Amino acid sequence: MTRFSEELRREADPIYRAIFDHPFVRGIADGTLRKEQLIHYVKQDFEYLNAYIRLYGIAISKCDSRDTMALFNEQISFILHSETHPHNNFCSVAGVSYEQLQGYPLAPSANHYVRHMLSVAHAGTLEDILAAMLPCPWTYTEIGAKLLAEVKPDRSHPFYDWMHFYGSFEGGITEKMRLLLDERAESLSPDRKKRLTEHFVASCRLEYMFWDMAYTLEEWPVSAAQTEGAGR
Numbered sequence: 472m473t474r475f476s477e478e479l480r481r482e483a484d485p486i487y488r489a490i491f492d493h494p495f496v497r498g499i500a501d502g503t504l505r506k507e508q509l510i511h512y513v514k515q516d517f518e519y520l521n522a523y524i525r526l527y528g529i530a531i532s533k534c535d536s537r538d539t540m541a542l543f544n545e546q547i548s549f550i551l552h553s554e555t556h557p558h559n560n561f562c563s564v565a566g567v568s569y570e571q572l573q574g575y576p577l578a579p580s581a582n583h584y585v586r587h588m589l590s591v592a593h594a595g596t597l598e599d600i601l602a603a604m605l606p607c608p609w610t611y612t613e614i615g616a617k618l619l620a621e622v623k624p625d626r627s628h629p630f631y632d633w634m635h636f637y638g639s640f641e642g643g644i645t646e647k648m649r650l651l652l653d654e655r656a657e658s659l660s661p662d663r664k665k666r667l668t669e670h671f672v673a674s675c676r677l678e679y680m681f682w683d684m685a686y687t688l689e690e691w692p693v694s695a696a697q698t699e700g701a702g703r
């Protein structure tokens with residue numbers, strides 16, 4: 472029997488391929504990203520990952536097993552203590568400190584992505600949350616593996632650390648989340664599966680838009696009188 476998550480992956484394949492071909496991802500491969508693009512990415516991704524931590528918090532509140540609670544708890548620690556490495560890689564290439572890039576408001580596409588996941592999480596069950604959260608680790612796992620295989624970076628490549636960080640994700644959190652979702656999807660109606668597919672595909676599209684936002688330095692077209700707060 473085909474795994475439910477495999478059906479999701481197939482449905483989103485054109486979006487995955489567009490992400491692999493996106494100029495920001497190509498720019499990681501060939502080391503040609505501009506300083507401002509790296510800075511915009513890190514500012515936005517710092518706030519995005521804060522939201523992702525909150526999502527794990529909501530997921531924990533809807534969990535019925537200790538093992539799953541423990542997995543989400545470990546993932547929160549991983550984001551807090553390890554996922555700072557790829558950000559630091561971008562900061563050192565851009566020649567800026569990481570602290571300087573924290574606390575900025577979310578740009579339109581990052582805001583859209585975060586709102587999508589949070590509204591699914593607040594209204595939904597654990598499987599809704601998993602479907603909306605999965606594209607985050609899954610697309611990065613595949614990007615990392617592809618870039619390592621294609622570029623075979625040596626230590627002199629500016630994004631060596633970035634590629635190795637995400638390239639080592641294979642078999643990790645993506646597979647664990649997939650198993651949780653596959654197991655729960657077995658007893659779901661076709662309508663519910665369709666809903667989960669919509670959450671997943673929306674997050675994949677927003678992954679693409681996140682890369683595009685960073686590449687084009689997307690910002691809100693009109694500014695407000697007051698400086699806005701951080702991206703909550």
Ligand SMILES: Cc1ncc(CO)c(N)n1
Nearest residue numbers: 516519606607608611681
């Ligand atoms: C937008 C985005 N998606 C996925 C990841 C991988 O965790 C990330 N850091 N940022």
